[in-house]
Amino acid sequence: MDTKNLDAATTTITYNRDALTSPTGNMYEAISIIAKRAEQIKGDIKEELIEKLEEFATYNDSLEEVFENKEQIEVSKFYERLPKPTAIAVKEWLDGKIYHRDTSKS
Template sequence: MDLKKIDAPASTVTYNRNEVDAQTNNIYEAISIISRRAEQINSEIKKELIEKLEEFATYNDSLEEIFENKEQIEVSKFYEKLPKPHALAVKEWLDEKIYYRNTEEDNK
């Protein structure tokens, strides 16, 4: 996922209910799909952040010395400024980039 190219809002936005449930005709199903995608995005971002922060990690047994690593701070600030996972998921949903299927309909 390229986080720099995502144009989801960073703050709270009111969405048109009809746009959100247009694909499923059920607002609860749409919200369920969006929330599952938000969980996936959150885990991807968290994994990526941990990997980047581990590059700068210094393992020290002494509690007396604490170093400020400027690169680590910059990486943290970048991830703090990103839109929240639910905003990214809603943007993907409205752009119809999320694939979903109803397994109950598949079984019939």
């Protein structure tokens, strides 16, 4: 996932209900699709963060030596400032970037 070029909202905003429901015609179905995509995004971001933080991991049993790693702090702050996965999923939904199909219609 390209976390550098996300243009989703970082704060809470109000969305047009008709814009959200227009692809499916059903609010609950649209929210379900957006929620599933948000879970996928959350997993991708979490894997990416863990992978980057593994570089800074120390495997000492001693708790006496705790080092402040400025690079690790910067990585953590970057991921904290990212938009929430739900905001990213809603933005993708409104931009038509999420593929969905109705399985009840063959």
